[in-house]
Amino acid sequence: MSERIPTVETFEPLHPKKVKAKSSDNLIHTRSFSGLYRTLRVSGAAVLFLAFFGTVWLNWGGRQAVLWDLAESKFHIFGATFWPQDFILLSALLIICAFGLFAITVFAGRVWCGYTCPQSSFTWLFMWCEKVTEGERNQRIKLQAAPWSLAKLARRSAKHTLWLGISVLTGLTFVGYFTPIRPLATELLTWQMGGVSLFWVLFSPEPLTSTPAGCAKRCACTCARMHASKA
DSSP states (O other): OOOOOOOOOOOOOOOOOOOOOOOGGGOOOOOOOOOHHHHHHHHHHHHHHHHHHHHTTOEETTEESEEEETTTTEEEETTEEEOGGGHHHHHHHHHHHHHHHHHHHHHHOSHIIIIIOHHHHHHHHHHHHHHHHHOSHHHHHHHHHSOOOHHHHHHHHHHHHHHHHHHHHHHHHHHHTTSOHHHHHHHHHTTOOOHHHHHHHHHTTTTTSIIIIIITTTTSOHHHHHHHHHO
16 A cells, blocks of 8 residues: 655745835936937927917907906807807817827827826926936936035925926916916016915916926826836
8 A cells, every 4th residue: 555755845925025115215217318209299298388378378359369257257269259158069079079089099099198198298398397407317316316415405496496487387377268367477476466366376287287297207197107217
């Protein structure tokens, strides 16, 4: 009668590894590059920025060309004026744009995310500010590892000053589509702006600018993280 050979189990149970969150010492520092698609991406973002920041300053027929007049419940787009009962047309236009976006995504992939998404566009702009103030990738790595000094403080302060300026300008432009932009800009420069308007100017750009596009650009959305790692 055969005897059973004794065996010993030598494997150890697998335990999930805990991944530590990234600290400020191991940030991803991006490297600049050039090429056709990079040029197309920057050109597309430039056109969108020009349309957003420039349209609000246009006049048409003695008034602001594009203005959502909340006080009188009217929406002016150049020579056309829409009333609340006409918003069904705006809803139809938004639905058409949404289905158009879905169709483009099906046939061409995430073209919107890669070339014209506001979050991605502001991320590229803020990364450019980072490059201008702190240098290219290798220079930023050295600056990150260096101890605090007046030079490091000056570079970091310049970067955040640019970020803050872009955020305030974005907020002023956004509010300017609902309140006439020229009096609003004058009130901001002379420190006479009301509390409600000042609140919206300072905090309305936050979903797109300083926090998600600057400090947390690698955590805002999947596509923005991809751009922040490759651009």
